[in-house]
Amino acid sequence: MNTSRHSVLKPIFFSKLPIHDTCWSITTGKDGRIYVGVCGEMTGGLSSFLVSYDPQSDRVNYLLEVAEALHEPPDNGHATHSKIHYCLIPSSDGTLYGATHCTGAPIGDFVWRPWNCWDDPQRMFTGFHIFNYNPATGGAEDFGSMSPNEGSRAMALCEQHKKLVGVTYPRDHFYVFDLESNEYTDLGRIGDINPQSVFLDKNENAYTVDDLGYLVKYNPDNDSLKHLDVRLPYAAYRDGTNNLIYDSTPSPDGESIYGVHWNVDIRLLDNRLFRYDPSDGPEGTIHDLGWAYRPDEAGPAWADFQNHHTGGLVFGPDGFLYYATYVHWKEPKGMYLIRMNTETLKREELGPIMDSKGVLAEYIAKATPGFDGSMYFASCASRPTGIFAYTPEAGAKGMWTLANVRRWG
Amino acid sequence: MMSLEDDLAKRKWPEPPFEIRPPSAGKPSEKEQMLGSAISEYDRSAYVREGRIVMRHLGWKGVVKPIPPGESAVTSLAVDPKGRVVGATSGQRSHLFIYDPEVDRVTDLCTFDEDSIAKGSVVVSKDGTVVAATRKEIGGLGSGKIVSFVTDYKETLTWGPSKPALESLDLPKKDEGIACLTYDEARNTAYGLTSTTGTFFTLDIESGSHRLIGPVDELGEFSDCLVVGCDGHVYGGKRWGQLFEFDPEKGAIRQLGLSIPSFAGRQLYNKVDAIALDRSSGKMYGGGTADGVLFLFEPAAGRVVSLGKPTSQPRTRAITVGRDGRIYGISGRVGGVAHLFKYDPTSGDLRDLGIPLAHSDQEWRGYEFDCMVTGSSGEIYMGESDRIGHLFIYYPAIGQ
Numbered sequence: 001m002n003t004s005r006h007s008v009l010k011p012i013f014f015s016k017l018p019i020h021d022t023c024w025s026i027t028t029g030k031d032g033r034i035y036v037g038v039c040g041e042m043t044g045g046l047s048s049f050l051v052s053y054d055p056q057s058d059r060v061n062y063l064l065e066v067a068e069a070l071h072e073p074p075d076n077g078h079a080t081h082s083k084i085h086y087c088l089i090p091s092s093d094g095t096l097y098g099a100t101h102c103t104g105a106p107i108g109d110f111v112w113r114p115w116n117c118w119d120d121p122q123r124m125f126t127g128f129h130i131f132n133y134n135p136a137t138g139g140a141e142d143f144g145s146m147s148p149n150e151g152s153r154a155m156a157l158c159e160q161h162k163k164l165v166g167v168t169y170p171r172d173h174f175y176v177f178d179l180e181s182n183e184y185t186d187l188g189r190i191g192d193i194n195p196q197s198v199f200l201d202k203n204e205n206a207y208t209v210d211d212l213g214y215l216v217k218y219n220p221d222n223d224s225l226k227h228l229d230v231r232l233p234y235a236a237y238r239d240g241t242n243n244l245i246y247d248s249t250p251s252p253d254g255e256s257i258y259g260v261h262w263n264v265d266i267r268l269l270d271n272r273l274f275r276y277d278p279s280d281g282p283e284g285t286i287h288d289l290g291w292a293y294r295p296d297e298a299g300p301a302w303a304d305f306q307n308h309h310t311g312g313l314v315f316g317p318d319g320f321l322y323y324a325t326y327v328h329w330k331e332p333k334g335m336y337l338i339r340m341n342t343e344t345l346k347r348e349e350l351g352p353i354m355d356s357k358g359v360l361a362e363y364i365a366k367a368t369p370g371f372d373g374s375m376y377f378a379s380c381a382s383r384p385t386g387i388f389a390y391t392p393e394a395g396a397k398g399m400w401t402l403a404n405v406r407r408w409g
Numbered sequence: 410m411m412s413l414e415d416d417l418a419k420r421k422w423p424e425p426p427f428e429i430r431p432p433s434a435g436k437p438s439e440k441e442q443m444l445g446s447a448i449s450e451y452d453r454s455a456y457v458r459e460g461r462i463v464m465r466h467l468g469w470k471g472v473v474k475p476i477p478p479g480e481s482a483v484t485s486l487a488v489d490p491k492g493r494v495v496g497a498t499s500g501q502r503s504h505l506f507i508y509d510p511e512v513d514r515v516t517d518l519c520t521f522d523e524d525s526i527a528k529g530s531v532v533v534s535k536d537g538t539v540v541a542a543t544r545k546e547i548g549g550l551g552s553g554k555i556v557s558f559v560t561d562y563k564e565t566l567t568w569g570p571s572k573p574a575l576e577s578l579d580l581p582k583k584d585e586g587i588a589c590l591t592y593d594e595a596r597n598t599a600y601g602l603t604s605t606t607g608t609f610f611t612l613d614i615e616s617g618s619h620r621l622i623g624p625v626d627e628l629g630e631f632s633d634c635l636v637v638g639c640d641g642h643v644y645g646g647k648r649w650g651q652l653f654e655f656d657p658e659k660g661a662i663r664q665l666g667l668s669i670p671s672f673a674g675r676q677l678y679n680k681v682d683a684i685a686l687d688r689s690s691g692k693m694y695g696g697g698t699a700d701g702v703l704f705l706f707e708p709a710a711g712r713v714v715s716l717g718k719p720t721s722q723p724r725t726r727a728i729t730v731g732r733d734g735r736i737y738g739i740s741g742r743v744g745g746v747a748h749l750f751k752y753d754p755t756s757g758d759l760r761d762l763g764i765p766l767a768h769s770d771q772e773w774r775g776y777e778f779d780c781m782v783t784g785s786s787g788e789i790y791m792g793e794s795d796r797i798g799h800l801f802i803y804y805p806a807i808g809q
Contacts, residue, residue: 016417043425110426115455119721188796
């Protein structure tokens, strides 16, 4: 949808990758640069790329052709390592950890699904790699292929414990990769439909959810999984089925996690914001913060099966919670930037997220805070693909540091 | 050296099959519509579409907690005389549960062992006595258990909070668990193999006493499945895909000199993986571990026939004979993606039905299964043996 409105965000597109179509992962490195996993979701035979944006110089750098670096060339006939999903995480030593993901088709094919190709020795996905990228040297260390056939949907870094944890796709297994021993451990299946976020509390316990929205807690001290009785909120008229998490971000004080449901075309379900307080009670407490953004003009949520996707949760230096949500009830339809006062829960619509031609973003995946006071939102479903930067009017520049960047994808 | 950016500028990129456009931007091209239709069919085609599949949580959904993850791998199933399904799980604890089709829910009865495997080791006698047994992983503590209890023929709901009164039976070999059990209604006797040496034993259901017969294989290689034939003999597999029988009249094991099929050169890796009796014909159907080749075994004729390979996967982890006369089985390696297949003895049609996908109680793809049994109404029960296990129920298509 084209509009003549002025965008409140600055678009940054990766024009050297004209066929790539999605940016699933975004984070901020210790050097203050914004790092993005540029992915090829809809065209066979593509590699994912690691790209950076330097807010200081306003320059994009193309850093790494990931699949080639991992010796998984995109034209080898296998499903491609064409994505870094929610699996790009900064380390305090300045490097970045990443994991590759599947669903990109083999070269020449127009579709690929893991179930259809599981036992196909040619078209199968060889299994996600975990790697470490050092921006200072430009070198990538490949820790190898972890689990044949599977991709890594979401990942978190338990830095004090020197472990990466995540969930695989499609079998939805929880995994642990020990960075000291290079040992991969599969802790088994946790659900059927992938949760889209694995988040940490301040003690580096990791959390995600099962298909009914119950929290699954990983303890990095003993590598155990526990299924909690704490559950993501859901509307009273639902039974909590497919109550999955999409995005999550820590509060500025690190005591709480703010999150939102996964709600997109194939999962037209709840779209509520919630806050999880891990230390409130033996298993923590979930607080329902209501529908992410739904003014009265949108009508009752139960009456439609529209796209309500919300993503890109990030706290600004002004203390507001920012996120992007799909607005379908008015023109122009597309992703809009919202900010919420977490004390009053009041939402404010800041405007559509659109490029310089007035084309609205169709999907915002995740976001990251910049050390320059801006926030950066990863966009999907455009060619070329890119990110959007938003600078609050009263931004406290330089307030954020690496400590404010979440250690999960 | 050329920079990546310079290199990218010279790339020839693959042609995208679809244009990206917002929903409001008009119709896709004719080619895109064709590809879109193909993708829609492709997405559905991996899953079982012939017949219907549901799954049930191992506990009354929304009322009680199901058997927890890590304890819920369903690895044994048997049907009692009332048509109820009795099952056992493997994992950190082994549970006994019962599914009553009349009320359509699972009741977790009790736990009966820890860090245990209860695979193919539940039988129900004609008077409703359940015998369940376990073994340990290699290197695990202890050897296993064998217990029995009498099912209460009142409705499942009357179990309430009370647990069945389990009676512990002596293990046939005290330092070994139980690899598998089978049951002969005519003799009211269970037969089994011990878990380490593969020693064949008989178990009198009424008295609970056992009798050791001896190892079925000189090298200690054996299959963890047995089946009672229409002739009352017990059949099983040993090393390299060979078959043996136990004659209860003679009380002796006999090597049959028959081997089940595998791909060429792979007989050393082959053992009977699962086997089931067609009571109407006396024929048996099974599959091998090495390559998942389906076979027909006719004890009366003393022959084995290869029926082919239903999927591209190894293993035949479970098999049962349906009330429709067709054979249903599960193939797929551990850690893979299971496929349900069927064989029609009348037409000879051997067909991969696809990945089991249930939409009720919950959308759930079944990837791991290790047991199957046919219900009293022709429904097929499949024990999901993943970290989170469920009871899958497959309703074969009628009139095909």
